[in-house]
Amino acid sequence: MMNKLWLVSLVSVGILSGCANTTSTSTSNFVDRFPQQGSELPYSVLRGDLIDGKTNQAFEIRNGGFGSAMTGHPSISNQFYALTDRGPNANHTGEYGKGKSFPVASYVPRIGLFEVASNGEINLVKSIFLKRPSGSLISGLPNTSALGGTGETPYHANGKPVLVDDSKPYNKDSNPIKLDDYGLDGEGLVALKDGTFWVSDEYGPHMVxxxxxxxxxxxxxxxxxxxxxxxNLPAVFQHRRANRGMEGLAMTPDETTLVGIMQSTMANPNKAAQKSDITRIVTVNVINGETEQYLYRQEKAENANSEISTLTTNKFLVIERDGSFLFGGPKKANPNAQKQVYRIDLTTGTRLSDIAETQSVTRDESHGLMIEGLTLEQYVVKNGWDALAKKGIQPVNKTLVIDMVKEVAYPHDKMEGLWIIDEHHLGVLNDDDFATWSTKGKLEQKYLDANTVDSNQLYIIEADLMGQ
Known part of the structure; x- marks a missing residue:
């Protein structure tokens, strides 16, 4: 059961980076009355003419999709921003190889501004469409290989490839498959006090x-x-695992340093190393470009770190989850589904730049710190974390703050958004995948159980976020 929501002294609100102040609506006006079962974000229908691969009936692709990341409005306490990813998509193998089906190939990744009313109802205030420096709209289509593209060929829902000009036949030179070096699969979001945004993604990864x-x-x-x-980021981040890039992004309270976290173990140097429990955190000083790296140890191999949010200069909240559904959805029900929020402290982890080079410890331009000729990812797979500790490398300490399965019987597979409202209240948001799923490449409606279509659902949880 969710703990009873309660009012916190407004004096504490301004302590947290990214927390809203009280220039608009006080925290109590929406937190105290927020429904324990959560509140659904509004959506529109992108298209409803496709046939569900399981039911053979028409189903809806919804927008929705505002769940890849979230963050509080810097100055309005009952408003938050939420991010979409590249748009509805599904695995697909067609005439031009393995790739993704984009049933709405023209979809533009966007940031939504939402407001929570005093009764808990959520309204979309506006959508901010992401654009190139020229002002033209970007797409969610994959990048070229020069920018880390992993060969994801984009297809339309009818199985035809997405081309530069869809009205003409495919030609390798004059009308090739359409890729987009400005395309983003957005997963991390920061809203700054000056009204600008930083977005991290799963393609490059890019921080834009x-x-x-x-x-x-x-x-x-x-x-x-x-x-x-x-x-630039260190070159090692070119080895992000496909579809598991920089899932979370935060900014220090002084707005000088971005902090990004990778979703899962990187393919460093290859896919054999990626099925592990070691992920990387990177900090980037946006004033001088200096970077630093830390390690995070997951509870089990191939978990996902889906968000990072700022508490203080060194303390952050991190989502760690698996991909299962508590009540089944399109998979088998998993009563042990993991959807948790941890507090980490960067000062407890080893700064990788502090590790001195020796005969057995070296640095490689592409693969980063190496031990006995192995990348850190390989070394942990082969020798374990205790062996890494003997080399003087420790992951950041982490403390469990919220278990969403225990709190609210969390039914969604993807817990991806955190909103630090104040020291004792946290907003949690899921990615609904535009209410779509795919089985063996066939699109279908995404259900949480036999009757419930997945949707973006905001929960507000009471917890001691700071650990005081």
Missing amino acids: HFDKNGVEIGRINAFKEDGRTEF
């Missing part, structure tokens, strides 16, 4: 700075040859 209207004004990634970047 947008102005208040959604126009790109800056970019950070691991590709030094990308002329759009002023600063």
Whole structure:
């Protein structure tokens, strides 16, 4: 059962980075009255003409989709921003190889501004469409291989490839498959006091700075040859696992340092290393470009770190989850589904830049810190965390703050958004995948149980976020 929601002294609200102040609506006006079972975000229908692969009936693709990340409005306490990813998609193998079906290929990734009413009802205030520096709309289509593209060929729902000009036949030179180096699969979101945003994604990964209207004004990634970047991530981040890139993004209270977390173990140096429990956190000083890396140890291999949110300069909340459904959904019911929020402290983890090089410890331009010729990912798989500790490398300490399965019988597979409202209240949001699922490449409606279609659902939980 969810703990009873309660009012906290408003004096505490301003302590947390990213928490709203009280210039608009006081916390009590919506937190105290918020429904224990959560509240659904509004959605529109993108298309309803496709046939469900299981029922053979028409089903809805919804927008929805505002669950890849969330963050509080910097100055209005009952408003939050939420991010979509690249749009509805599903695995598909067609005439041009393995890839993704994009049933709404023209979809534009966007940031939604939402407001919570005093009765808990949630309204969409506006959508901010993401744009190139020129002001033209970006897409959610994959990047080219030069920017980390993993060969995901985009297809329409009818199985035809997405082409530069769909009105003409495919031609490798004059009308090739359409890719987009500005395309984003957004997963992390920061809203700054000046009205601008930072978004991290699963493609590059890229960290992109947008102005208040959604126009790109800056970019950070691991590709030094990308002329759009002023600063770069360490090259090791080019080895992100496909579809498991930089899932969470936060900013320190002074707004000088971005903090990103990778969803899962990277394919460093190859896929054999990626099925593990070691993930990386990276910090980037946006003033001078300096970076630092830390390690995070997951509870089990191939879990997902789906969000990171700021408490203080060094303390953050992190989502760790698996991909199961408590009540089954399109999979088997899993009573042991893991949907948890941990508090971490970067000062407890080893700064990888502090590790001195020796005969057995070296650094590689592409693969980062190496031990006995192995990447950190390989070394943990082969020798374990205790062996890594003997080399002087420790992951950040973490403390369980909220178990959403125990709190609210959390039914969703993807818990991906955190909103730090104040020291004792946390908003949690799921990614509903635009209410779609796929089985063996066939699109279908996404259900949580036999009767409930998945949707973006906001929960507000009472907890001691700071650990005081």
